[in-house]
Amino acid sequence: xxxxSWRRVFQLFLLLIFIGxxxxxxxTLPFKSNGASLKQRVKGMMEAKINQDWGRFYSYxxxxxxxxxxxxxxxxxxxxxxxxxxxxxxxxxxxxxxEAVVEVLFDMTIKSYSFTDQEDSQVWVKKKRNWxxxxxxxxALGIKPSQPGSN
Numbered sequence: 366x367x368x369x370s371w372r373r374v375f376q377l378f379l380l381l382i383f384i385g386x387x388x389x390x391x392x393t394l395p396f397k398s399n400g401a402s403l404k405q406r407v408k409g410m411m412e413a414k415i416n417q418d419w420g421r422f423y424s425y426x427x428x429x430x431x432x433x434x435x436x437x438x439x440x441x442x443x444x445x446x447x448x449x450x451x452x453x454x455x456x457x458x459x460x461x462x463x464e465a466v467v468e469v470l471f472d473m474t475i476k477s478y479s480f481t482d483q484e485d486s487q488v489w490v491k492k493k494r495n496w497x498x499x500x501x502x503x504x505a506l507g508i509k510p511s512q513p514g515s516n
Contacts, residue, residue: 399458403489406496407467411451414471417444427490427497447474454484463491 410425419440423431426439454468467487473480488499 399462399491400456403456403458403465403467403491403496404453407453407456407469407487407489410498411448411469411471414448415451417447419444425498427499428492430500445475448472449474449479450481465489465491465496 406425410422413419413421413425419442420436423436423439448471450472452470454470456465456467458465465488467489469485469487470482471485473483488501489496490499491497
């Protein structure tokens with residue numbers, strides 16, 4: 366009988382050590398709020414735009430868009446706009462926590478003309494654990510973009 370009770374105490378002791386280890390490990394994970402993770406994604410996407418890293422920019426686009434447009438076609442599309450700066454004006458996450466509207470101010474150059482504080486309203490959707498910019502029928506200039514490959 367004594368042997369069984371010591372075994373039970375030892376098992377409980379091991380269980381407590383395991384639970385304590387799991388809780389300690391969880392504290393070190395970089396959990397971010399919905400708003401913080403979205404802000405980081407918007408910032409990364411806009412930095413990719415400024416650096417003209419269209420492959421990286423493509424990674425921020427929603428999966429439904431990627432099913433229609435290949436990365437190669439997207440990256441090889443000619444662009445006459447150069448983005449030079451940005452700031453995030455506002456982030457409004459809908460109550461569902463799976464959709465948000467982000468207002469971004471950006472600076473750009475077209476040919477030799479510079480434009481500052483241009484406003485873009487972006488719709489972002491959360492798929493699994495990541496935020497993606499939703500495809501919109503018009504671009505930041507309010508123009509319906511041409512289909513990839515029809516340069």
